[in-house]
Amino acid sequence: MIVAEQKPFEEIRRMITPYERVLILGCGTCMTVCDAGGEREVSFLHNALRLAQARSGDVAHTFSEYTLKRQCDPEFLELLPEKVADVDVVLSLGCGIGVQAIAESFPEMPVLPGVNTSFMGMTKESGVWDERCAACGDCRLEDTAGICPITRCTKGILNGPCAGTKKGKCEANKDMDCAWILIYQRLERLQQLDKMRRYYPPRNFRTIPRPRRIVTKAAVVTGEGDG
Amino acid sequence: MANSSFEEKLGSNKFVVTTEVGPPKSVDISEMVHHIELLKDKVDAINITDHQSSVMRFPSLGGALLVKELGGEPVLQMTCRDRNRLALQADLLMAYSRGITNVLCLTGDSVDVGDHKEAKPVFDLDSVQLLKMIRTLESGTDMGGNELKAAPRFCIGATVHPEADFVEPQLVKFDKKVAAGAQFFQTQGIFDLASLRRFMQYASQFNVKILAGIIVLSSAGMARYMNNNVPGIIVSQTIIDELAAVEKGKGLQKGIEIAARMIKTIKEEKLCHGVHIMAVGNERVVPGILEAAELVNA
Ligand code: SF4
Ligand code: SF4
Numbered sequence: 424m425i426v427a428e429q430k431p432f433e434e435i436r437r438m439i440t441p442y443e444r445v446l447i448l449g450c451g452t453c454m455t456v457c458d459a460g461g462e463r464e465v466s467f468l469h470n471a472l473r474l475a476q477a478r479s480g481d482v483a484h485t486f487s488e489y490t491l492k493r494q495c496d497p498e499f500l501e502l503l504p505e506k507v508a509d510v511d512v513v514l515s516l517g518c519g520i521g522v523q524a525i526a527e528s529f530p531e532m533p534v535l536p537g538v539n540t541s542f543m544g545m546t547k548e549s550g551v552w553d554e555r556c557a558a559c560g561d562c563r564l565e566d567t568a569g570i571c572p573i574t575r576c577t578k579g580i581l582n583g584p585c586a587g588t589k590k591g592k593c594e595a596n597k598d599m600d601c602a603w604i605l606i607y608q609r610l611e612r613l614q615q616l617d618k619m620r621r622y623y624p625p626r627n628f629r630t631i632p633r634p635r636r637i638v639t640k641a642a643v644v645t646g647e648g649d650g
Numbered sequence: 651m652a653n654s655s656f657e658e659k660l661g662s663n664k665f666v667v668t669t670e671v672g673p674p675k676s677v678d679i680s681e682m683v684h685h686i687e688l689l690k691d692k693v694d695a696i697n698i699t700d701h702q703s704s705v706m707r708f709p710s711l712g713g714a715l716l717v718k719e720l721g722g723e724p725v726l727q728m729t730c731r732d733r734n735r736l737a738l739q740a741d742l743l744m745a746y747s748r749g750i751t752n753v754l755c756l757t758g759d760s761v762d763v764g765d766h767k768e769a770k771p772v773f774d775l776d777s778v779q780l781l782k783m784i785r786t787l788e789s790g791t792d793m794g795g796n797e798l799k800a801a802p803r804f805c806i807g808a809t810v811h812p813e814a815d816f817v818e819p820q821l822v823k824f825d826k827k828v829a830a831g832a833q834f835f836q837t838q839g840i841f842d843l844a845s846l847r848r849f850m851q852y853a854s855q856f857n858v859k860i861l862a863g864i865i866v867l868s869s870a871g872m873a874r875y876m877n878n879n880v881p882g883i884i885v886s887q888t889i890i891d892e893l894a895a896v897e898k899g900k901g902l903q904k905g906i907e908i909a910a911r912m913i914k915t916i917k918e919e920k921l922c923h924g925v926h927i928m929a930v931g932n933e934r935v936v937p938g939i940l941e942a943a944e945l946v947n948a
Contacts, residue, residue: 577760578731580776583823585757586838587881594881595760609821619822622664622829625735625779625793 424545425453425518426552427538429464432471435514438535439484442512445472447537448525449490450517457552459538460516462490466535468516494521500528507532542574560630564620568609573626575602581623583607654751656695656723657805658860660834664929665917666924668725668836668861669936670697671717673708681765682713683720684799685933686764690722692937692946695752697725697836703880704731704764711741714750725807725865726750729758734774735783735793742787746802754807754836755780755827773835776907777808778823781830807834810860812849813842813884820850828856836926839865841886843915851921860922869901870894906935917945 429435439445455461463495469488476482489506492499494517503525507513512533515522519540527533542554557574557643564571566629573579577595584603587594610619654656659666671685689696710727717724726745728738742810745753757777761769773781783793790801808827814820823836827930835853840846840862853860865883867873870893873885896904913925929936940946 526761538868552899577762578757578771578773580757580778581825582774582776584819585777585881586809586814586820587759587763589882589884590815593760595762603819604816607816607822608774616822619819619823622778622782622826625775628774 424456424543425520425540426457426542426544426554427454427518427540429459429468429516429538430536431621432475434615435468435535435537436472436475437545438499439472439512441512443483444485444487444510444512446506446510446513447472447486447488448494448506448513448517449488450515450521451490452492452494452495453518454521454538454554456546457488457551460518465490465516483565495524496516497524497528500524503528548599559626560635563623566621567606568615568618569591570602570606570609572602572606575600575605579626581626600602653803653805654673654723656725656752656900657833659694660805660923662670665945666859666861667693667940668695668697668723668924669929670699670727671713671929671931671933672699672702672931673710673713675705675707677708677759678718679708682708683716686717686720686722688934689936690717690720692940693713693927694924695723695725697754700727700729700756700758701732701764702759704759704761704766706764706766709751714745715748717778719750724750725752725754727754727756729756729779730773730775730780731758731761731775732769732772738775738780739783739787739792740936741897742784742802742804744800746804748911751803752805752807753784754809754828755784755832756809763879763881768905778826778830779830781806781808785831787831793833803886806831808832809834809863810835810849810853811882813838813840813845814882817849817882824853828858832858834859834861834923836861838882839863839885839928840912841865841884841889843912843921846916846921853922853927859924861914861924861926862912862922864909864912864925864927866932866935867893867901868932872901902932903937906939906942913943913945914940917943 438455447469449460449462449465465488467487514535514537515525516537522536543556544554545553547553554574559573577593584610588601591604610616673682696717698710700710701707708741714724714726755777761771784806788801788803790798809823811820845861870890873890877884877885893901893904927936
């Protein structure tokens with residue numbers, strides 16, 4: 424899933440300054456799971472913004488809130504025109520993709536990002552998320568025992584550990600495991616150390632000309648004789 | 651045929667001595683010039699470091715050029731941290747055209763350990779891929795498969811870490827570097843000769859030259875600092891204790907003594923093919939070390 428952090432409260436207050444009626448728009452998928460912009464966070468933020476405004480004595484904004492099942496999918500945007508009709512700005516707590524999907528659907532409406540979209544990762548423990556994939560477009564997990572060197576090695580190198588690793592940790596961060604030590608140990612456990620010994624050529628960055636687009640091919644794999 | 655005087659020395663059975671000079675964070679290069687002049691006739695080659703520890707400085711290519719101009723033999727250190735494959739290849743063409751033909755291929759320290767922590771880390775290639783790339787250039791084509799009108803020829807080396815606390819993966823990488831074309835290795839700092847002996851038992855099966863890295867320590871505090879802050883370095887407790895035992899102000903002298911003693915043993919017992927002395931900022935003491943190790947170059 425996509426992992427994000429809500430922007431600092433003061434930054435959010437600064438962003439909404441020019442607008443009167445603000446719709447705080449949550450997302451029911453990834454942003455809910457990473458506690459950055461689901462229904463709960465929308466309601467917390469709504470209250471906090473109202474409270475801050477009341478304290479400041481300057482009633483400049485009115486707020487409304489709504490949470491979509493998913494902001495990045497037009498299918499779920501159906502009810503939105505009604506909610507957006509009488510506001511001046513949408514403060515989206517969707518990830519960067521959600522923000523852009525809303526902006527594309529409402530060409531006249533300013534949309535503000537309420538979260539900093541950080542990475543694709545997984546829940547490590549309650550309240551802790553770890554990055555796991557950088558969407559390199561050429562997945563090599565087969566060769567690396569299911570541990571991604573591009574994401575988990577700070578240098579993203581492909582032919583084994585640098586000389587900076589100490590006590591199994593990365594030279595860049597003593598709290599972070601060295602990806603290549605993990606890969607070595609797991610390949611050893613799987614009796615696949617030959618994969619460690621292989622030479623891996625430089626990455627092909629043409630697999631990621633930005634922005635990328637994927638067009639669906641066949642819905643099912645039809646097997647032999649196909650095309 | 652040997653391609654440089656350094657390559658020739660590697661090919662002979664002589665004990666090879668290299669050292670390194672770190673360029674300044676300055677446009678005043680007088681101190682670097684002084685260090686090069688001091689060392690050029692006493693060692694077989696001088697490495698010029700490439701933004702060592704990811705700290706921005708005068709470039710290694712400029713330093714290597716200076717060594718050449720001053721009549722010394724440079725080893726150009728080249729990391730993959732700051733340049734993509736276009737820039738690396740271009741710098742190699744430039745280096746060769748100016749007579750710089752020894753290259754030490756490194757992945758490079760992480761940007762996070764340096765003084766520009768917000769910089770974009772490049773790492774388009776890693777050290778093994780850089781070695782291969784140089785061999786590709788020598789074959790007459792660039793990495794894009796395009797022909798070079800004239801091809802360079804280099805003597806290429808890499809590093810290896812015999813004292814890594816988990817050495818097996820480092821040895822796998824060493825094998826890959828050999829297969830990729832490395833002719834010589836300058837090891838990370840050696841502080842315990844037993845680990846060098848163990849490593850050489852393994853490495854002697856390959857036709858490559860191993861120069862043991864000798865770091866000149868100046869105090870127990872420096873050793874502890876390096877253990878905590880310099881990627882990969884592990885100074886043994888015995889050495890730290892030895893440094894800690896001397897009175898204040900005598901640390902560097904002790905460090906020189908330790909370095910000279912290790913070099914002497916390595917040479918006498920023929921543990922490997924030579925040494926690479928890293929004085930980290932104390933370049934001026936290197937001649938003294940050579941003398942104490944009875945290694946003054948003919
Ligand atoms: S190799 Fe890593 S970054 Fe690339 S697709 Fe696989 S998991 Fe993602
Ligand atoms: S210590 Fe390990 S994870 Fe960190 S940069 Fe080196 S190889 Fe990558």
